Amino acid sequence: MNIFDIMGPVMVGPSSSHTAGAVKIGYISRKLLGEQPVSAKLNLYGSFLTTGKGHGTRKALVAGLLGMKTDDIRIPDAIDIAKEQGMKLEWGEAILKDAHPNTAQLYLTGASGRTLEVIGQSLGGSRINIAEIDGIDTNFSGDYPTLVVHNQDQPGHVSEVTSMLAHKGVNIATMQLYRASRGGEAVMVIECDQEIPQEGIDWLKKVEGVNKVTYLSL
Numbered sequence: 075m076n077i078f079d080i081m082g083p084v085m086v087g088p089s090s091s092h093t094a095g096a097v098k099i100g101y102i103s104r105k106l107l108g109e110q111p112v113s114a115k116l117n118l119y120g121s122f123l124t125t126g127k128g129h130g131t132r133k134a135l136v137a138g139l140l141g142m143k144t145d146d147i148r149i150p151d152a153i154d155i156a157k158e159q160g161m162k163l164e165w166g167e168a169i170l171k172d173a174h175p176n177t178a179q180l181y182l183t184g185a186s187g188r189t190l191e192v193i194g195q196s197l198g199g200s201r202i203n204i205a206e207i208d209g210i211d212t213n214f215s216g217d218y219p220t221l222v223v224h225n226q227d228q229p230g231h232v233s234e235v236t237s238m239l240a241h242k243g244v245n246i247a248t249m250q251l252y253r254a255s256r257g258g259e260a261v262m263v264i265e266c267d268q269e270i271p272q273e274g275i276d277w278l279k280k281v282e283g284v285n286k287v288t289y290l291s292l
Contacts, residue, residue, distance in 0.1 A: 095196025096131045099178050100138020102204060102216035103192045105290050109184040111139055112161060117168035120175035135178055144200055210261045211252055218247055218265035224286040227253045227260040234281055235262060242274045
């Protein structure tokens with residue numbers, strides 16, 4: 075048990091799951107994109123869709139995309155601020171099967187043209203789970219510096235990534251491996267105890283067989 079099982083986070087309310095959790099989903103998604111989105115399609119599922127209006131879920135998701143944290147007093151005005159900054163917003167219903175009741179599906183585009191699809195779940199007490207990135211299952215909280223590597227399912231890629239982290243003095247907290255099919259696209263999700271130097275990220279992007287590198291820096 076931790077402190078959030080006893081008392082809620084410092085936040086702009088009214089709900090730790092529908093408001094604070096939604097802010098964190100937006101914030102982590104922005105971090106994963108690596109820049110503020112210029113356009114965002116936000117699809118809501120379950121309780122986020124049906125009761126989110128009264129809890130400010132839409133405003134909270136947009137606040138996170140703007141870089142606000144859960145205690146930012148500007149959260150109630152986030153949609154107006156986004157429009158003032160030229161962010162295009164589109165809303166819809168997420169068509170998902172057996173998803174967590176507090177789920178948001180975000181399709182983001184940055185000024186550089188970089189795109190990202192994220193499915194985030196709010197678990198309560200402002201805790202979240204990033205359940206999917208770009209159509210591949212994942213499972214991480216956003217509480218650690220996190221490296222997400224999309225690569226071809228070939229021998230050697232895991233050792234290349236872990237060797238780079240060891241060379242940079244970065245300790246691995248958790249590591250998860252996923253693949254769509256044998257020899258197809260695979261994904262590594264690595265939560266770390268330290269930040270990964272930018273030169274390590276840049277090196278990974280040039281490795282043969284690596285299709286995409288996404289890094290969540292805290």
